[in-house]
Amino acid sequence: MFSSLLRGSTIALRTASARSALRPVAAISRTSLVSPLRAYSTGLNRDDISARVIDVVKAFDKTTASAQVTADTHFAKDLGLDSLDTVELLVAIEEEFDVEIPDKVADEIKSVAEAVQYIASNPEAN
Incomplete structure (x- = not known):
């Protein structure tokens, strides 16, 4: 019963592959020859970045003055x-923007404004 179905499908596959093998080069579509390009546009403006960083800082459970977080807020002095808490906060910011902050850069980020500056300068931030 199934042998006739299988025989018919293998014949169809052979003829389809033979047709595609005999296509002239000019018949190959141009889209199949184009390699994918990666665009580096964040689409984020500084205000959106700042608002999202402030939201992450406010949601961080170890902040003491979460209601008063602004762009000028310093992690150690104001909060x-x-x-260790600063590292945990930066990990939360990394997760929010789907980006990795290198250790050397993370050591220099001490405020909301510096975190916003780094995210804005990173082309891979989402």
Whole structure:
């Protein structure tokens, strides 16, 4: 019963592959020859980045003055975060923007404004 179906499908596959093998080069569509390009446009403006960073800081459970977070807020001075808390906060910011902050850069980020500056300068931030 199934042998006739299988025989018919293998014949169809052979003829289809033979047709595609005999196509002239000019018949190949141009789209199949184009390699994909990666665009580096974040589509984020500084205000959106700032608002999202502030939201992450406010949602961080170890902040003491979450209602008063602004773009000028310093992590240690204004929020009372120690170095480990700052690292955890930066990890949360990395997850929010789907980006990795290198350790050397993360050591230099001490405020909301500096985090916003880094995210705005990173072309892979989402």
